[in-house]
Amino acid sequence: MKRDTIEKPIFYATIIVTLLVIIPMIINPEGANSLMNSAFGKLMNNFGWAYLWFAVMALIVCMYIAFSKYGNIRLGDPDEKPQHSTFSWVAMLLCAGIGSSLLYWSSIEWAYYFMSPPYGAEPFSVAAADWATSYGLFHWGVSAWAMYTLPTIPIAYVYWVRRNPSMKLSTACSGVIGEERANGWLGKAIDIFFIFGLMGGCGTSIGLGTPMITAGLNSLFGIPKSFAVDLIIIICWCLVIGLSLYRGLEKGLKQLSTLNLKMAIFVLLFVLLVGPTFFILNTMSDGLGHMFQNFAKMSFWTDSVGGSGFPQGWTVFYWAWWIVVAPFMGIWVAKISKGRTLKELILAEIVWGSLGCWMSYSVLGNYALHLEINNIVPITEIIANQSTYDAICAMLLNLPMGKVILFMFVSTMFIFLSTTMDSAAFTTALVASKDLEFGEDPVKWYRVFWGFLLAALPIALLFSGGALRALQTSSAVA
Template identity: 35%
Template sequence: MSKKRVRSDEKTFLGIKANGPVFITSFLIIATLVSTTLIVGEPMEEWFSKTQTYVSNKVGWFFILLVNSLLIFALFLCFGKFSKIKIGGPDAKPDFTNVGWFSMLFSAGMGIGLLFWSVAEPIYHFNSNPFLRGQPDNPVLAAKSAMGITFLHWGVHAWALYAIIGLALAFFTFNKKLPLTIRSIFHPLLGHRIHGPIGDAIDIISVIATLFGLATSLGLGVQQVNAGLNYLFEIPDSTGIQVTLIIIITGFATLSLVLGIDKGIRMISEWNMRIALFMLVFLLFTGPTLFLLKSFVQNIGHYAYEFFEVSFWTNSYRGVETNSSSNWQNTWTVFYWAWWISWSPFVGIFIARISKGRTIREFILGVLLVPTLLTFLWISVFGGSAIYQELIGNTAITDAVKTNVATAIYYMYEQYSFTFLASTITVILVVTFFVTSSDSGSFVVDILTSGGRHDAPKGQKIFWASMEGLVAAILLVGGGLTALQTASILTGVPFSIIIIVMCFSFYKSLEDYHDSEERRIRKTRQKTLQQNE
């Protein structure tokens, strides 16, 4: 059978090199959604709340099953027969050092969200979670449970999701020579139909999921920046200030994006890591050092011990008993899985772009283990410092969380030394994470809307960076945190279906590639033996 040449989806649209159907349809859908939020106004807040509850109740179990299945699939790829396949082919070399690679992974994958929740989330779970029912006055159990749940939400499940999508994209881009877009992964199933309306629909869903997933992180980040400025300089904590901050920081992100990966994104990501590691060491030694080190070890053990139970927990029996669904699980676990799913096109494409030259095993282990361990250490130090105050009877951080969750990290610093310095550096760190998330996300959306181009025009980069800031700002105005969470959950549903089909397509292509490589190796060996004889 003759092979047809795989063509790119790059086209000229309104004078720029873009895929018109993906570009214009994505823009119109996003513009319609955010305009409706702005025009309808206050009633949208109630709609966001009801929609979030309804969708979470109906599909929460599906998200839980999906992320666990993806983790199993990732381990299968890591230790199975495909593990030695190299991204880019046998002779490919990595474009970035391990330090640069890990820095960009961590900054793109977690960043703002981890800064926002690393103190507040353990405090939330310490005071209330469904695993403590029947034992409300056991602070030791509450502390272990709080850290275990937080580890679940920020651990290997999220990174397995990113790893699968990133690996599939990298394989189809560098090994199969297809455009760096989500549609390319479906080539084994759809053939050249990926270049038509079906492929456009896949990329449109990916763009929308990416934009709203990013908007959630950017919205959380700007709330924390505003809270820090209010705490340090008494700048008003208001939606108007937050919108202004989004405009200013989006401008910096656009500049970083225009400079490119090497001069902009990579440089800022590495500085993010330096500042973050400084803050980690700073708090480790100014806080209850021995307690934090001991709890880090115990937290990992507790997470591993209860891993399967909490990973597959769906609150099914208690839901029947009370004739209701778990609002706690909808607010936390289901939201997190939906958020990571909607965030995954962005992280997946970005990881794929920077991961050429690594074997599947190196890729999976690198993406799963290194960021996860760094995340666990971060949560143990920051969340552990907050939990320590609760254990000694100081409820100041709990009071702050109840008043304004974005202030939790600053009130935690207040319980230790050098409060002003730590708070100032944290505000800077949130801003730089905001910049890397925004510029990396814009880079990915540019790729999707330009048919897989890695060098989209500057005007297009500026356009999508501005759109990300606009979406985050309008959702904050139209519904606050609930609107951001609802946007992530709604966009996570259709993309989760794409992920399932994508896994089958990826496996099929790996089988064909592996068999082809085996035949090539056998032929090479036979030829060598014949020459030696």
């Protein structure tokens, strides 16, 4: 007789809470946007300092654990061997953590800082360029990855060392709220809000990825931007996600992540070697130096006197989103880290995660900056008059074999989003399951169901006009 492993209270409550939240957003997206933006603005302005301090403390705590005696704790038996090769392991944690957003923002984020720089710098000046090449590295660097890593530590320890078969956020919180509360209504509420927040996080990736792929197809093949094209892209995504989830961790997610990382490395190496190589390398050095020189300043700055709103609109907002996605990353990375020590786990996330993001920002962002300041491609003008997606396409088409590399870029984004949604659905199925034996995965149909739900919900809101933004903001507020 098959066991019922579906955690029905979490399953049904998540559906009900989600419907109660999104139905008003679909009916009145403008009103929902206004309400959520107002709440989020007050949260950022009044408690932005707390987000900044949390990021710093997360980095300090992670480094302490890594280099203390606790860093030698092995996840599993004392002589346990790593479950996955280092390359596959790093590929799975990277592809889950960054998604298609990395390729998008690393290509274009610098332009916003160049046009509207912080600290009173003159727009389009040398000082603006210094901040443009360093702030993206900061936002996707060690502080951000430390926030990903922090929840991974207790989740991995409870699961692999104490061998608690329940891989849920509520279980990891049992040391703080008590085991009775973790298994009761409070624990279920934590898991429900985790899933709801993850839906908003997935919505961000879909909201960025779909228009970028549509713009790429338009530039490559002249396919018009339309609802039908978006729908076809989404259907293809769902098919890839469903197949990968059905095949499981080893045959699906692992292979897809490994392929994804290899494709991303190829794109970056191509741009580096074929583009303005020495400018990219020199500007990368400048950006890293500028970031490390101003790391403390960037970490604590709220601009309470100047009131520019820059740290709230960028750093605090980024930190809020890293925190929203952090529990998902904690569960996912813990699941794939059998046989690793806590030190290996912490350094892999913070060091490899940061290096991967820095490489993408340095290559794509600095190449685009080179085009802008040398009047080769007016990136900022295209952003102002057309869209960021058109600017990215124009940037890549300027390369030798531009259409080939744009196709590779779009394909990599497609797979990046697939791996992110795969790991998110796998994690959600774990959280919404019960009575799983140690090391057991959720049933196949349940994994596939969550994959389709995580993809379909933001898409429905995206096409309703403005409601997706409200969902993203509300999940961060929650």
